[in-house]
Amino acid sequence: MRIGILSFAHIHADSYMSSLKGLSEDHDIFLFDNDPARREAVSRKYGEKVLPDYHELAPLRLDAAIATGTNREHCDMVLTCAREGVPVLCEKPIALSLSEARAMIEACEKTHTYFQMAYPCRFLPAVTRVKEIIEGGQLGEIACLNCSNHGFNPGGWFADPIEAGGGAVMDHTVHVVDLLRWLLKCEITSVYAEMDNTIHHGEVEDCGILSLDLSNGAFASLDPSWSRPASSFPTWGDVTMEIVCAKGVLFVDAFAQNIHSFDAAGPSSRWLHWGANMDEAMISDFLERVNKGLPPQITGEDGLRALEVVMAAYRSRETGQLVSLPLTE
Amino acid sequence: MRTIGILGAGRMGRVHVRTYEGIPGVRVAAIYSRNLSNALSLAEGLRCKGTDNADDLLDDPDIQVLDICLPSPLHKEFAVRGALKGKHIILEKPIALEEADGREILAACRSAGVQLLVGHIVRFLPVYRRVKRVLEEGEFGKPAIVRTTRVGRIPDSQETWYSDPRQTGGLLVDLLIHDFDCLCWWFGPVRTVFAREFPHSAHATLRFRNKVIAHVQGNWTHAASWAKWEICGPGGLLQYDGRTSSVLTVYEEGKMVQESPVTLSPFERELAHFLDCVNGKASPLVTGEEALYALRVALACRESSASRKPVEL
Numbered sequence: 358m359r360i361g362i363l364s365f366a367h368i369h370a371d372s373y374m375s376s377l378k379g380l381s382e383d384h385d386i387f388l389f390d391n392d393p394a395r396r397e398a399v400s401r402k403y404g405e406k407v408l409p410d411y412h413e414l415a416p417l418r419l420d421a422a423i424a425t426g427t428n429r430e431h432c433d434m435v436l437t438c439a440r441e442g443v444p445v446l447c448e449k450p451i452a453l454s455l456s457e458a459r460a461m462i463e464a465c466e467k468t469h470t471y472f473q474m475a476y477p478c479r480f481l482p483a484v485t486r487v488k489e490i491i492e493g494g495q496l497g498e499i500a501c502l503n504c505s506n507h508g509f510n511p512g513g514w515f516a517d518p519i520e521a522g523g524g525a526v527m528d529h530t531v532h533v534v535d536l537l538r539w540l541l542k543c544e545i546t547s548v549y550a551e552m553d554n555t556i557h558h559g560e561v562e563d564c565g566i567l568s569l570d571l572s573n574g575a576f577a578s579l580d581p582s583w584s585r586p587a588s589s590f591p592t593w594g595d596v597t598m599e600i601v602c603a604k605g606v607l608f609v610d611a612f613a614q615n616i617h618s619f620d621a622a623g624p625s626s627r628w629l630h631w632g633a634n635m636d637e638a639m640i641s642d643f644l645e646r647v648n649k650g651l652p653p654q655i656t657g658e659d660g661l662r663a664l665e666v667v668m669a670a671y672r673s674r675e676t677g678q679l680v681s682l683p684l685t686e
Numbered sequence: 687m688r689t690i691g692i693l694g695a696g697r698m699g700r701v702h703v704r705t706y707e708g709i710p711g712v713r714v715a716a717i718y719s720r721n722l723s724n725a726l727s728l729a730e731g732l733r734c735k736g737t738d739n740a741d742d743l744l745d746d747p748d749i750q751v752l753d754i755c756l757p758s759p760l761h762k763e764f765a766v767r768g769a770l771k772g773k774h775i776i777l778e779k780p781i782a783l784e785e786a787d788g789r790e791i792l793a794a795c796r797s798a799g800v801q802l803l804v805g806h807i808v809r810f811l812p813v814y815r816r817v818k819r820v821l822e823e824g825e826f827g828k829p830a831i832v833r834t835t836r837v838g839r840i841p842d843s844q845e846t847w848y849s850d851p852r853q854t855g856g857l858l859v860d861l862l863i864h865d866f867d868c869l870c871w872w873f874g875p876v877r878t879v880f881a882r883e884f885p886h887s888a889h890a891t892l893r894f895r896n897k898v899i900a901h902v903q904g905n906w907t908h909a910a911s912w913a914k915w916e917i918c919g920p921g922g923l924l925q926y927d928g929r930t931s932s933v934l935t936v937y938e939e940g941k942m943v944q945e946s947p948v949t950l951s952p953f954e955r956e957l958a959h960f961l962d963c964v965n966g967k968a969s970p971l972v973t974g975e976e977a978l979y980a981l982r983v984a985l986a987c988r989e990s991s992a993s994r995k996p997v998e999l
Contacts, residue, residue: 500884503835503903549880549996551891551899555830556920564831564918566891566901568880570994576882578889580901582831584918599835599903601887606907677878679994 358644361387361419363411363434364426365399366514367448369475369636373423374403376637380644387417391426412437419443421647423475423640427520428527432457435472439464444471444647446640449531450667451660453522455684458664462657473643473653474660476535478596480638483611487600488540490607497603499541502577504533508594509587516559524561526552526670529581531663532596534569535655538662543573545662549679550670556584567670591617592628688712688961691743691773693764694755695719695728695736696848698778698805702753703728705953712751712961716743740764744771751964753957754778757847758854762787765802769794774801774964776957780863781977783855785985788978795974803960803970804977808864809871810952810959813926817917820924821872827921829873829898834865836904838911840886857888857904858984858991865902865915866892866987867972867980873898875979880996881987890987910944 552565614632719725729736887905932944
């Protein structure tokens with residue numbers, strides 16, 4: 358297949374690149390980046406030509422594209438793919454606003470373009486096992502969930518309100534919200550949020566707690582904070598969920614499969630992850646579906662719903678109140 | 687020599703009685719329980735009096751300290767009656783189930799001029815004292831976000847009052863009050879709470895006046911009791927997990943018991959500290975006002991859960 362990676366702005370682009378290289382089939386990969394400095398670095402790293410403008414993808418006759426720009430760029434990248442009819446995998450969050458997200462969904466529908474969101478956590482074996490247990494019903498009804506998606510402050514455009522549209526809440530809410538919706542087959546019905554910028558004191562929020570009511574009567578709280586010190590924490594962060602059910606408790610620590618490594622040279626320890634590579638699983642699912650003409654498992658609608666929770670959290674910050682979904686604009 | 691009367695021969699009463707045995711300068715003189723045989727069996731080993739008549743203790747002029755380990759709904763009645771008789775009061779947490787009752791206890795102790803200590807035992811745990819010191823030393827800086835988890839088994843059905851949420855106040859008032867007390871000790875007064883309480887679990891988001899955000903969560907669904915927390919700020923991240931701090935694991939007949947022994951048990955620290963207060967050598971590490979404030983936070987969480995709204999304190 359002929360596959361384009363439309364930008365290396367997002368740190369996940371490198372992981373998707375190595376996932377593509379790791380697949381058993383050989384693909385023609387075309388790299389783009391609109392930032393000259395990054396273009397040069399990416400070119401040096403992979404020894405490949407990096408094209409400057411993803412708008413000019415028509416002559417390349419791509420079979421699939423991966424939209425890994427800044428959050429602000431997602432909308433334009435997906436609209437470009439829709440115009441050219443190129444199946445697209447869009448990095449999360451879907452966009453900066455609900456109206457952008459709707460325009461992306463509509464454009465892809467109109468041109469019958471395959472549009473998938475990149476929510477790799479659905480491909481974690483621990484998570485698929487949880488889905489099995491929940492659907493098996495042996496633990497009974499779910500009462501409440503205590504969830505986290507911690508990370509370090511990625512800095513750069515991630516902490517720039519114009520390119521990212523927010524901070525930790527924008528960056529780290531959607532993964533767990535998508536898992537809640539997918540695992541529990543429910544929607545989020547209301548959101549209360551406390552958040553602040555009191556860890557890094559930047560322009561965007563870096564810590565917070567979201568309280569979420571779910572349409573199945575359950576409740577979830579979510580900590581999306583950038584509360585892991587980049588310089589000393591042994592890994593990038595976590596995805597955890599404690600799921601309290603009528604007849605038992607599930608505790609998921611999705612990235613706990615690590616070897617603890619203490620370098621003689623270094624001041625801190627590192628965790629060497631030996632668990633499943635979720636990005637590889639997601640990329641190969643994406644390509645398989647595109648190849649076979651199947652619909653995406655994770656749709657633009659899934660992107661929109663998760664973004665709506667982020668927007669509701671920001672509204673709750675402004676009003677100090679519980680915010681009901683769907684949002685009225 | 688200080689003479690103690692114990693009210694209540696349940697789980698906490700037994701722990702306190704055992705603890706006094708190791709503290710010099712005190713003697714347990716009598717044990718009251720509504721169930722006479724419980725009082726007698728606990729008193730037997732100590733060669734002290736067991737009774738089901740509380741007046742035997744309240745009217746005994748030799749008893750200077752009343753240690754109240756009764757079910758929470760009885761706290762106010764016995765604390766107030768004891769204070770009126772001029773006895774120093776040590777009271778299991780929560781101070782009471784209602785704020786007004788707590789206030790009455792405070793007022794009674796104040797006007798009788800007796801000492802009061804509410805048994806917020808977590809304050810006497812070495813790890814909590816250690817982190818308090820880290821926060822006070824200032825190098826860590828001002829915390830931004832805190833998470834706490836506290837879990838246990840569904841309350842024992844043999845002690846009937848303890849399995850009845852109307853008598854314990856439920857998870858927020860009985861269990862998570864430990865964390866509310868501790869967080870207020872660390873970070874000061876609370877501005878807003880938002881909470882959800884379920885029969886055996888609860889979540890609360892606390893926003894402190896000093897801007898700290900805290901997520902307090904707990905449940906009674908686990909096979910063992912443990913707590914963990916983390917504190918994050920510009921200075922870094924502090925993490926504690928009670929499950930990984932045990933220095934001793936005992937495997938016996940297919941069961942595993944983890945222990946984390948310390949030089950002085952928290953109960954020894956707590957009760958010895960109260961005797962220092964009674965002897966005029968210290969003032970209570972947990973004031974009555976603080977115990978009452980922790981209850982206020984717990985009750986505000988319950989109100990938020992019922993109204994589905996944030997509650998300002």
